[in-house]
Amino acid sequence: MQAKPGRWLWALVAASAIVSIALMAMALEKQPLEGKIAVVNGSVITRADLDREVSRVRQRLVRMGKSLSDSQLREAEKKILESLINRELLYQESKAKGIQVEEAALNEQLKRLKERFPSEEEFKNTLIVMNLSKADIKSQIERDLTVQQFIDIQFAEKVTVSGKESKAYYDSHKDSFRQPEQVRASHILIKVEPQADGSKKAIARKKIEEIQKKVRKGEDFASLAKAFSQCPSSAKGGDLGYFGRGQMVKPFEEAAFALISGEVSGIIETRFGYHLIKVIEKKPKSTIGYEETKDKISQYIKQQKVQEQLNQYTEELKGKAKVERFLTEGQK
Numbered sequence: 001m002q003a004k005p006g007r008w009l010w011a012l013v014a015a016s017a018i019v020s021i022a023l024m025a026m027a028l029e030k031q032p033l034e035g036k037i038a039v040v041n042g043s044v045i046t047r048a049d050l051d052r053e054v055s056r057v058r059q060r061l062v063r064m065g066k067s068l069s070d071s072q073l074r075e076a077e078k079k080i081l082e083s084l085i086n087r088e089l090l091y092q093e094s095k096a097k098g099i100q101v102e103e104a105a106l107n108e109q110l111k112r113l114k115e116r117f118p119s120e121e122e123f124k125n126t127l128i129v130m131n132l133s134k135a136d137i138k139s140q141i142e143r144d145l146t147v148q149q150f151i152d153i154q155f156a157e158k159v160t161v162s163g164k165e166s167k168a169y170y171d172s173h174k175d176s177f178r179q180p181e182q183v184r185a186s187h188i189l190i191k192v193e194p195q196a197d198g199s200k201k202a203i204a205r206k207k208i209e210e211i212q213k214k215v216r217k218g219e220d221f222a223s224l225a226k227a228f229s230q231c232p233s234s235a236k237g238g239d240l241g242y243f244g245r246g247q248m249v250k251p252f253e254e255a256a257f258a259l260i261s262g263e264v265s266g267i268i269e270t271r272f273g274y275h276l277i278k279v280i281e282k283k284p285k286s287t288i289g290y291e292e293t294k295d296k297i298s299q300y301i302k303q304q305k306v307q308e309q310l311n312q313y314t315e316e317l318k319g320k321a322k323v324e325r326f327l328t329e330g331q332k
Contacts, residue, residue, distance in 0.1 A: 038081060039324040040088040045081070050327075053080045081327055089317045091143050094150035101145045109141045110134075155306045155313075166297040170290045177288040180245065184280045185256045186238035188224060189231040191273040208267055208274040215264055221278045230273070242283065252277065 038045040054077055061067060068076060117123040127133065170177065188211055192204035211228050215221060222237030229238050245253060249272070255265045256277050265277040 037327050038085055040085055041092060041321050043088055045084050049084060050081055085323055086314045089314060089321055090147045093317060094146045097150060099146050099150045101142050105145055106138060106142055110138060155309050159302050159305045161298040161301045165301055166294050169297050169301060177293060179286050181285050182242045182244050182283040183256045184242045185240055186221060186225060186278045186280060188229040188238055188276045189273055191230045194271045204274055212276055
């Protein structure tokens, strides 16, 4: 159960421009073909609009190590197109209701978007590659904020959740609030490929043994990680944060969970190389109490209620609208 306050566009506006534009990997996608893919009360949704949203979804799946088959991609396109149609209908309704977004709010969102990039130049270059202008981005932000404001006024502000409802949800979803045993650990890694020959492994082993001697002499583990570790976590002194079982490779996991807080492991070999592991803290299995999570539960239930009302509302809008679709099998 995850509640995300203020985001009522979960299914309908899942492809927020603020997020999709910030995904720099998307800039590497080939430029989509222009041309209308749907018309909603005279407003055109282009193939480019659809391809941007499809690209965003594909990039997210890539980061999760997943991909879409051709048939799954076709189904995803249909669903994403419906999401774009729903978003257009909501935008049209928002404007009809007189919803206006303040310039300050637009500029603040644009500023947040730019902050996702290393520099202003990088931001501008990405827009060039994607054949987008600053005005295009600002226009999309305006549309998203307009719809968001409409949903807040029309639905979110009118929905309430009682304490009885949130407690009933907690009692019937106890498993969702159970936390498994967790470990917070730091490590120092000296990389070596699994297929490396004996001499390369010996060199790597000698390096980790020399670091191990420094640890045993009392030198600061975090400082040694920053100086010698070949893992990106070295920038944080080797800190990997909290993790549960099944999140790390088996030898690493077994060593980490066997240690007590403050203890440093012997040399552990995994497919990544040789590690020294230091456990910072351990958390036993636990259950989050109702008082600790009741606000999040209430927000989650509210989100679900708003989404149900919104789904019904958009279906009513669609029933009264003139919607033409031009997406065909294999179209690109």
